[in-house]
Amino acid sequence: MNAISLRNLDISYGDTLVVEGLSLDIAEGECFGLVGESGSGKSTVLRAITGLAPDWEGEISLFGQARGKRIDRTFAALCQMVFQDPYGSLHPRQTVDATLSEPLTIHGIGGADKRVPEMMEACGLDPKFRFRLPHQLSGGQRQRVAIARALMLKPKILLLDEPTSALDVSVQAEILNLLKRLRREQGLTYILVTHDLPVVSFLCDRLAVMRQGRIVEVATVDALKSNTMTDPYSRELVEKSTTRLSA
Amino acid sequence: MSEPLLDVQNLRVRFPTATGPVEVVRGVSFSLGRERLGIVGESGSGKSMTGRSILRLIRAPGVVTADRLRFESKDLLSISEREMRKVRGARISMVMQDPKFSLNPVMTVGEQIGEALAVHEKLPRKQIRQRVLDMLEAVQIRDPERVFRLYPHEVSGGMGQRVMIAMMLIPAPSILIADEPTSALDVSVQGEVLKIIDELITQNGMGLIFISHDLHLVSAFCDRILVMYRGEVVEECRASELDKATHPYTRGLLASVPRLDETREELPVLDRSQWETA
Structure with a gap:
């Protein structure tokens, strides 16, 4: 069974149609990359899946369960999102402990006292940071908190929206290793939105190239590595990424 | 390389903290000719502080000291603030990271670029307008007349960064400091913006400090x-020989990408x- 299945998805913000006729199937345990320029609609797809962009037509289903347009707790427990900017996505006046316990409180799950330090450990955060505020953490540590928060409900699917583009290269390597390890240990399914093709090459199994709200090509990562993608636009992106400035 | 444009010896930047002074730049020395010099490092390595201290943009309680900070026979650390204002923007200018936060949101693009020129040169308004339009064209904005009248929120990130470059280059400075000029931009736009910087630098025979x-x-x-x-500067090398870098930190950075x-x-x-203790 597919972990994520999107059928003829149209997403709009007001009168503007941002994503048009998108269909995708992502298998359980797969890591799927969505790439494209800014404005191509790749983040919007993730927002629609989590319910942050409620103005959509078509079908979104996870593990065969169709998603409605309302807030849905069982859905939230299944699928969580990590945002781009760890400086903006954490509440500045909540400690790490409060941030990580909140999903448990909302879902009426107890045992926060045990589960918070466990999850911090799993995400490579020293439990001594438990009562710190976001401004007392580095960018990499904050992104670890955001990942830990997304995993608190033990979801099966993680939606990653440019999880490393606000970080330094050396910290990016740590976060990418963490994501790879978590996926292996917990059997997660990822959708990774990024404009950085080498990151896709490191983490993903397959990728889709988006342009102006449509998918122009779905390919395996092997095709990306060997530069055998077929669509001219995908080739152009690969080209730009390899010879970013020798122009 | 002839007489360097900028000569920096033993530059230090210090900030007082509750636990005593912290030195964020510790004895950096380099000289810059008409060339492209890159400064690389992680966040917190002091690269932006180095760039800012050249323009004396570090505010109290931060303290900047140097054995020498010389630009065109002027000692940048000892001249008056009034004197400094003639250097800043006109002779040495700086492109910041994010156009969203660095442009004035309540002035049109054209006015802002024009202001950069008017502050340093007395020119009739018509001429300023023409110079701005020419500059917008030089940074490859297709419809300068239209963009002239737009506000910063009406232009895209890539275009905003081009506007900023136009603003910084219009007084024809001899040094441009670019602090992460493309990291807020898409990969596809990055190339274009860099190409523009490169062309303008070469055309005008400027020096560039590129921080990233x-x-x-x-x-x-x-x-x-x-x-x-x-x-501290742990390694200095020719860009083409980066893969032969020897310092473990440089090698580590290269391998983590x-x-x-x-x-x-x-x-x-x-x-x-x-190498923590080194």
């Missing part, structure tokens, strides 16, 4: 590279304890 955390970007774009770590044809199961992570 992206080693590969810097090595492809600059002539010479300084690698900074914890406020994923490649397009990635086959490594895990990326190497910097082990800071190795």
